[in-house]
Amino acid sequence: MSLKPIKKKGTTRRGFIKNIAAGAGGIALANFLHGALAPGQNGPVAAAATKSNYEKYVLAPEIKKYQGLEVFELKGKDARGYDWAVQMAPVEAINLMNEAGAVNADLAKAYIGEPDNVKDIGTEIEISMGADVEVYKIDSASVMYIPKGVPCRQRVLKRPAKASFALTLTLPPKYIEPAKPKK
């Protein structure tokens, strides 16, 4: 199998995201980092008709319940051994989850409406951030970044009129390419 790189193509989902997110420049990849650390904690969920060597890569979440609402959660480690996590929660469950305070990792959040109108999340969410409790409100599909250690709380202000969702990603520390050894 040839691993010879070719010209980047901007037509993939990841490539497109990279392009629209290119303001601060990309993080270089360290080829010596080997992704040998097993991600996920709950094992595979694939149901192949025949045994596959790759079923182990389809990872099952933990499903948490909040008064009839369910939340998808899965944690793993990156190639360096740092923790990451993915959580998908119905917006309606946010107040029930009662998650508040500072986290010892950078977080990213995204809010999305229904399939036919992703922009409309059908409610208003109050976001408070920082030690001085700065308060912001969102009422449409949004993305938010919360730096490590910054207290953050989100509160749904009215019952959502539709099934919207909140994605929370726990991000490993920024990757910094090590200096190349001098010859």
Add this chain to the structure above:
Amino acid sequence: MAKNEYGKFIVRDAVVDMSAMGTMGGSMNSPFVAGGPELMKAIEGARPNFALYYVKRAGMFMEPPHYHPNDEYLMFISSDPHDMKNLGAVVQIAYGEEWEKVEFSTSALVYFPKDLQHCPIHVKKLDRPFLFGHFWPMGEESNFMPGK
């Protein structure tokens, strides 16, 4: 005067129309939610490389077989807030140069270790739209490499 230290970290109306990607995505997907360049400029810490949207129809994803020099995860998550386990769809993913197929119908995070070829991805059956997106934990560059 109220402080506004963190306002730069919130992007409202963060919806990107797939038509900006030409034929990519076709009619299978909703527009997606992602941070833009201004958010990324404001960030000094970890880079969130992800997107979030819905797969709305059965069919074949447009991506050809390929691999990356870094780990990638794809989210396949139920859109039923009362049943986040049942995906409401049957998905088949081809792994490796032999296109070995793995099929599932429950919510999952699908892992593609670095240098492992993957795709095509086939949504064989769809009872209801599901949440979908990619997540690169380390936020690296895309580095799309064509497979066989």
